[in-house]
Amino acid sequence: MTVIGWIQIALYCAIVVALVKPLGAYMTHVFNGDRTFLSPVLRPVERAIYWAGGVDERREQSWLTYTVAMLLFHVGGFLILYALMRFQALLPFNPAEQSAVAEDLSFNTASSFITNTNWQNYGGESTLSYLTQMLGLTHQNYLSAATGIVLAMALIRGFARASARTVGNFWVDITRCTLYILIPICVVYTLFLIWQGIPQTLGPYVEATTLEGAKQTIAVGPVASQIAIKMLGTNGGGFFNANAAHPFENPTALSNFVQMISIFAIGAALTNVFGRMVGNERQGWAVLAVMGVLFIAGVFVCYWAEAHGNDAFTALGLTGGNMEGKEVRFGISASSLFAVITTAASCGAVNAMHDSFTAIGGMIPLINIQLGEIIIGGVGAGMYGMLLFVILAIFVAGLMVGRTPEYVGKKIEAKEVKMAMLAILVLPLMYLGWTAIAVVYPPAVASMANPGPHGFTEVLYAYTSQTGNNGSAFAGLTGNTPFYNITGAIAMLVGRFWMIIPAMAIAGALAAKKIVPPSAGTFPTTGSLFVGLTVGVIVIIGGLTFFPALALGPIVEQLAMRAGTLY
């Protein structure tokens, strides 16, 4: 670990925190329907969309209607994306003449993008046409991100409102989120990325003759516009197979730094939106503090493990940390930091190959996802995921003192706790369950790229990442097989929607409740005791659920590495 490495990390945290208030204020205005500085340009577009869709923007929806609207919207998006992949050979913008994508891979990829997972069983530049990349993937990058954000807004409104029957209007929220928040930031961001060197062209792949006279085909495309929303929306699906390690997706250390900031920006700002909506910004800062504690711990361990490197390399006289699968322009610190950020949020972009991380270095991304991606988390998804844990923490605190717990003025009762448990327990059921099946099913075992405990970790990581809608991978695993495509798609769909529906039910139940004014017996939820308690509940629930699986994978591999055992 180096001083300059830590300075980069500290500067990163400072910038993310500095963005929380301005971005949070702006987003609060957008979702409250206030005029913003972009309204003169965007308001006519917004009204035209409502007119065409027959949307009455003043009519709000109950939590159930809101959820149904969201589901219908996803069915439409799924069908478009699936059809684009199946028919891309017949459609325009296909200079590399990519053929139709197979049924199981299309199913997996469509599920992957509507759920904000962006798991890559496809290799972008070798499988997809430009039209599929733009109209299929870029568009879902936007809409799955917007969906996460608006669902978090619905839950936040549940906390903020008193005796209300509605939680907002899905169509209005999704339109405003896309038009006022995501597109304006992405337009500026895309230009920055092109300036840094990311291509943005519809021209064909370039044929070059290298200095030594060999032929090199260089894949290009409309990359920058997709990378902007891929990062800002915590999607993470690459234009290219190598994702953000590819020089055309992440050309410089500066583009890398800005990409890392954009992963966290909206998720962190949502804590502030929450604070503003419930009338006390300190409530938001307390939630952000819980996330911050877990984040810094992860960064420290991952950076330490990668800087320490592989003992087998050290024995050969090599120094400088574990550079296998990393890029020279980023080095150890920016690669480790990126890995922790991308898994703390449900982004899943990678600027180094997690499969080649040291055992402990690779375990941190895995733990981040298994905790439920509530450390900032996916845009919106992290916020509602974290609020579920907060409900549990408050419930535990209530049990200790024997009174009905309250959070930001709402009584937390049996229904909320049951729904929160349902959402939190389904995640391990998916990733542990599918992993258990895959490791005893010979065709699935054959997909492992690495022998020994590392192969097990590859499978565990694959299902964890898909259930958590992350999308990063221990990419050696050959995931493009019917078994992994189909089981993975199920994991992604359950992981997304089985979390959303209970969260929305909680939103509806909370909105209907009265607000209880704080009394002398109210547990204060803006202080360090609350932060410590919530961190504790997250770590204990997480630890009890997945520690045995980690012991079979990365922990045993670390011990093996120390002992000099190879597989």
Place this chain on the structure above:
Amino acid sequence: MLRELRPAIVLVIILTLITGLVYPLVMTGIGGMLFPSQAQGSLITVGGKVVGSSLIGQEFTSDKYFHGRPSATTAPDPNDSSKTVPAPYNAANSGGSNLGPTNKALIDRVTADVDKLKQENPSAAVPIDLVTTTGSGLDPDISPEAALFQVPRVAKARNIPEDRLRQLVNEHVEGRVLGLFGEPHVNVLALNMALDGLK
């Protein structure tokens, strides 16, 4: 619930067109105007022919050139399309080795590469980036140490004094962005083109 069907269909279509077609095409137009070179892929042309991209590494095997990092990219096997064959720096199929830290294949490969490099230059420590594969398979850079390590070999093959080459390498070291971000590195293609231009 039925009245949610119309907005579902209409909004899916409109928002798809805005975010999936209007947005990328407008960005392609503006980006191409403002940054024409980058938008096309930062291509390097010599005498009207494209020799590569300044951002994409390419394979060098000759002793007369500085070499980049090992690359694990593959290409379809021409004899059997269900299999792949190694094709270093294949810029149409990026990817890393994905070998885990306790995989014997990884350690054997690194050991063999270290032995080879030690014969080439016994006097310096082997830089780790010269024996580890790049994440993308297309890393255009090596560390300054890795470039300096290769100076004796290139000097001998080209019959140029080592000091002259060290000076050339040092001229091509790109520092941290703003003195802070990333790691110092040397772009191998730029270095080798400068090498070809030396008199």
